[in-house]
Amino acid sequence: xxxxxxxxxxxxxxxxxxxxxxxxxxxxxxxxxxxxxxxxxxxxxxxxxxxxxxxxxxxxxxxxxxxxxxxxxxxxxxxxxxxxxxxxxxxxxxxxxxxxxxxxxxxxxxxxxxxxxxxxxxxxxxxxxxx
Numbered sequence: 610x611x612x613x614x615x616x617x618x619x620x621x622x623x624x625x626x627x628x629x630x631x632x633x634x635x636x637x638x639x640x641x642x643x644x645x646x647x648x649x650x651x652x653x654x655x656x657x658x659x660x661x662x663x664x665x666x667x668x669x670x671x672x673x674x675x676x677x678x679x680x681x682x683x684x685x686x687x688x689x690x691x692x693x694x695x696x697x698x699x700x701x702x703x704x705x706x707x708x709x710x711x712x713x714x715x716x717x718x719x720x721x722x723x724x725x726x727x728x729x730x731x732x733x734x735x736x737x738x739x740x
Contacts, residue, residue, distance in 0.1 A: 626714035635720055639700070639707035642727050646693070646700035649734050653693035656686045656738060681738065689738040696730035703727055 627635070662678040664670035672678060679686055703723035710720050 627710060627717045628714075631717070632711040632714060635707040635710045635717070638724060639704040639720070642724055642731075643697075643700045643704050645731055646697045646727060649731050650690075650693045650697050653686070653690040653734055653738065656681075657683075657690050659686075661686075685737055689734050692730055692734040692737060696727050696734060699723055699727035699730055 656679045659673055659677055659679040660670035661682060662680045663682075665672050665678045703720060703726075706716055706720045706723055710716055
């Protein structure tokens with residue numbers, strides 16, 4: 610086979626560049642995911658500072674100043690905070706990678722994987738804290 614007819618050994622599809630509208634969309638998507646992750650982290654951190662409703666009703670913990678309590682266990686609140694921090698890290702990595710994608714047009718698949726991981730971790734936080 611002639612050299613120009615041989616398939617590329619360097620992974621061809623990874624070297625494909627993303628079009629400009631896709632680059633802009635990637636940056637916008639990453640910013641939205643980072644905002645959502647930041648809000649989730651703030652909410653999860655607030656849950657860890659509240660006493661549990663069970664402790665308040667049994668008198669083993671005083672109610673908070675605004676009379677709110679977390680309707681779950683401390684373990685659920687801490688697990689939710691852990692998932693929230695992981696979602697924030699994945700979202701920040703996706704944001705940085707979206708900037709690389711916007712500048713070079715490469716690494717689109719890796720960006721999608723990180724953005725998807727951030728969204729799944731945000732869903733895990735909601736599932737752990739709310740259910």
